[in-house]
Amino acid sequence: MAQNGNAKRILIGGAVALVVIAGGGGLVLKSMLDPDAVRAKAIAALEKQTGRQVRMGALEFSVFPTLSLSVKDVGLSDMAGGAYTDMVTADRLQASVGLMALLHHEIQLDGLKLDHPVIHLERTKQGMANWRLTPTGAQATAKPDAKTQQAASDWKVQIGSIRISNADVDWDDRLSGSKGKVALDHINLTDVDGSKPEIDVAGHNDTGSFTLAGHTGSINLTSTARAGWPVALKAAFKAGGEQVGQLALDGTVADPDHMKGYNVTVDGNIASLRAIDAFVPGLNLPDVRRLTLKANVVDGSAADKEGSTPLLNSLHLDTGAVDAGQYLSGLTLQGLSIDAPGPKDTVTINSQGQWQGKGLKLTGTLGSLQQLDAAVMSHLAEALPLSLDLSGDPGSLRVAGTLGGSRAVVNVTASAGQLPLPNGAVLDHLDASTHLVSEDNGAHFQLSDLVVKSTQLALKGGLDLSVHGGVGGVPLVSGTIDASWLNADALMGPPAQADAKKVTAAPAQAKANDEALPFDELRKLDMDLRLTVAQMEFEGDTYRNALTHINLRNGVLKVDPLQAEGTGRRLSGQFEVDATAGKTPTVSGTIGTLVLPAAWLESKAGLSNMVQGALQVVGSVRTQGNTRTELRNGMNGHLGVSMVNGTVSGSALGELLGDAARGALGSGPIALRCFGLHMAMANGTANVDTIGVQTNALTVTGKGTVGMVSQALDLHLVPQLMISGTGASVPLRVGGTLSAPRPKMDAGSDGRYAIGLLLGGSNSNAVTDPCPATLKAAREGATGPEPTTAAPKAEGGANGAAGLLNNSKASPDVKKVGGLLKGLGILK
Structure with missing residues (x-):
């Protein structure tokens, strides 16, 4: 013991x-230990090793339990020409100091800690990175005496491990096009000065978080010579608190600064591709679910050339559901797989999904990975074999041949029971085929043996595209299309339903009218197309032997001829737009007879929902200008517009003729027996010499003026309103604008109103049929179809306005006329 x-x-x-x-x-x-001396030595050593200016606050030492130092306000300057004063700043730096290393003029730091550093990373398009440090003989910022200065420059700073907390990092990598910022919760680097540094990083932004772990080869910030520099990293991502993906990178990189000389295997999976937006916003990626990717990627560029060329040595891509609606409306895929085990193996593609609610299946091949790489990198200057088959409920599509190369040949065949078109129309029982040849490395394309057959359309022909064949090297498109049958009404889709409650004249859009029209687009393409149609259905009529020739050359567009044979009329006309560079664009046309949809013509005139049907247009117009306002102001010529057997909006007539007519006509569509107007245009005004309208309940004649730009009205109209064969005639003067007409009674030169009663039993009281005279004037003598219904007639009744009020036995309809006159303020 x-x-x-x-x-x-x-x-x-x-x-x-x-x-x-x-x-x-x-x-x-x-x-x-003298803190000021050690600080001076450290600054001098770091400036020599980095080639940058170093900033340090006061240095403090602690010797228990181990020798350590602490310094506030640390900064390392940015590279020359960089965007910031300092590349790195930190609130505080702490580290343990190796005692024995001091005897060898080394400041060996271990367990280095940086509190809240702010790090700005940038790389130029040429690959110059601000994290690449250049050793120099730079002297310390704090200037000691010459002897101390020389001694300090012989010192070195070595770092064993680094721990960073609460870091803010932003980057602008113009070489890769990546830019952003992230908050790093921690960065732990161990064995920094060794051959296999370990990395542990965790960070987040507003919508997601990530971790990064692994190791690299030795870290040398002063050299780009890293042949075979190894990298093995794993990243995991979270968004909304849920794991959304992980990615592993394993391989070697020769020159990370310039993204060259890499041979890496990428292996990862992502729950949703759009989750990447949480970390790299603005990519606009498609909605792809459960994506799995494994690929070996190598740099195929020469070491002495700028930039890198990523090539695939192997590829396996597999996905779950894919919403491809942003590329083709209504397209969704249940899955997609792309496989190529090696660089010489064929790339296979398999997918299935739905389009517009109908099932689809895609199978095919794209040649080998080497061929795919070469075609992509050469922008299809190298040939790529392909064979793709698309089949399903909508129909089938087969594309086979080679794309790209000096001469590419592709055959395309397609069929569909019903193919929806974007405007709501469909093609029924469709069969189509064509033969595509590309020559001169894509400088010349020929689409030959084009055949399309369906219920609505049957055509054949060919097209030719020369990429630089036009004036000044613009593309040139030429060809001939011959259609044996064309149902234009069906291909235009269902007509828009007019809303009777809407105002029937659209307000003038001054701002839009003052915007320059894209006439310069006519100088970006040359065209020479000839189109023929043996038989065509258009606006409810049948036309035969339709022919047009479209020629666009050096900004001058000519459509001549434009002709067809219809029922009771012959279509003919020509149209020209001269947008030659350096000149004010000129638009001109001579119309023998054309038929245009009323809805289309109304939209160009700033109107809506007034009439429905086929408008026959004749005349000659010329104008010039860069905007719609200038074109309207500069219009000169004459024009006639007419229609028979169409419809007119009751609300439109009500706006034009006033409250009493609005109440009698209602707001819905009214059968139109005939309509016509004829005008002469000059000095920004249309002088309308003929106006004629007739329905079963209403006849209107008149004349006046309309402002081409202001749409100001000054119309003198004589409406004749019928109620069951009895009615009244009241002259009106309509002012205001097309969007807001202001009708009022129109007095004669003697100040009196020329009021008339439409009563049977007297020729003077009969309803005048305006259609013959109106159509003749509006058609400028050209032929056209006639109304299919008879003109309305006045039937029996009392004579005289007083009789309407005083005859107690008068019919209810006669009394309605009296009520109409009272509503107009004519009778008391």
């Missing part, structure tokens, strides 16, 4: 002695 007690006393005494000796040694060491 005594021996044990002695042993304990000896051990305790020895420990106390060691503590005393260590503490005393620490005090001696602290008294020997």
Whole structure:
């Protein structure tokens, strides 16, 4: 027991002695270290090793339990020409100091900690990166005397491990086009000065978080020579608190600064591709679910050339559901797989999904990975074999041949029971085929043996595209299309339903009218197309032997001839737009007879929902200008517009003729027996010499003026309103604008109103049929179809306005006329 007690006393005494000796040694060491001198040595050494200016605050030493230092306000300047003053700043730096290394003029830091650093990373398009440091003989910022300066420059700073917390990092990589910022919760780097540094990073932004772990080869910030520099990293991503994907990168990189000389295997999976937006916003990626990717990627570029060329040595891509609606409306895929085990293996594609609610299946091949790489990198200057088959409920499509190369040949065949078109129309029982040849490395394309057959359309022909064949090297499109049958009404889709409650004249859009029209687009393409149609259904009529020739050359567009034979009329006309560079664009046309949809013509005139049917247009017009306002103001010529057997909006007539007519006509569509107007245009005004409208309930004749730009009205109208064979005639003067007409009674030169009653039994009271004279004037003597219904007639009734009020036995309809006159304020 005594021996044990002695042993304990000896051990305790020895420990106390060691503590005393260590503490005393620490005090001696602290008294020997000059913080200002060490700070100067550290700054000089870092500036020499990095080639940048270094900023440090006051340095403090602690010797217990180990020698360590602490410094506030740390900064490392940006590269020359960089966007920031400092590339790195930090609130505080702390680290343990290797004591023995000081004897060898080294400041060896281990467990280095940086509090809240702010790091700005940037790389130019030429690959110059601000994190690449250039050793120089730069002297310390804090200038010691010459002797101390020389001694300090011989010192070195070595770092063993780094721990960074609460870091803000932003980057602008113009070489790859990546830009953004992220908050890093921590960065742990161990064995920094060794051959296999370990990396542990965690970070987040407003919508997601990530972790990164792994190792690389030795870190040398002063050299780009890294042949075979290894990299093995794994990243995991979260968004909304849920795991959304992970990615592993394993391989070697020769020159990371310039993204060259890599050979890496990428292996990852992502729950949703759009989750990447949480980390790299603005990519506009498609909605792809459960994506799995494994690929070997190598750099195929020469070491002495700028940029890199990523090539695939192997590829496996597999996905779940894909919403491809942004590329083709209504397209969704249940899955997509692309496989190529090696660079010389064929790329196979398999997918299935739905389009517009109908099932689809895609199978095919794209040649080998080497061929695919070469075709993509050469922009299809290299040939790519392909064979794709698309089949399903909508129909089938087969594309086979080669794309790209000096001469590419592709055969395309398609069929569909019913193919929906974007405007709501459909093609029924469709069969189509064509033969595509590309020559001169894509400079010349020929689409030959084009055949399309369906219920609505049957045509054949060919097209030719020369990419630089036009004036000044613009593309040139030429060809001939011959249609044996064309149902234009069906292909235009269902007509828009007019809303009777809407205002029937659209307000003038001054701002839009003052915007320059895209006439310069006519100088970006040359065209020479000839189109023929043996038989065509258009606006409810049948036309035969339709022919047009479209010629666009050096900004001058000519459509001549434009002709067809219809029922009771012959279509003919020509149209020209001269948009030659340096000149004010000129638009001109001579129309023997054309038929245009009323809705289309109304939209161009700033109107809506007034009439429905086929408008016959004749005349000659010329104008010039860069905007719609200038074109309207500059119109000169004459124009006639007519229609028979269409419909007119009751609300439109009500707006034009006033409250009493609106109440009698209602707001819905009214059968239109005939409509016509004829005008002469000059000095921004249309002088309308003929206006004629007739329905079963209403006849309107008149004349007046309309402002081409202001749409100001000054119309003198004589409406004759019929109620069951009895009615009244009231002259009106309509002012205001097309969007807001203001009708009022129109007095004669003697100040009296020429009010008439439409009563049977007297020729003077008969309803005049305006259609023959109106149509003749509006058609400028050209032929056209006649109304299919007879003109309305006034039937029996009392004579005289007083009889309408005083004859107690008058019919209810006659009394309605009296009420109409009272509503107009004519009778008391």
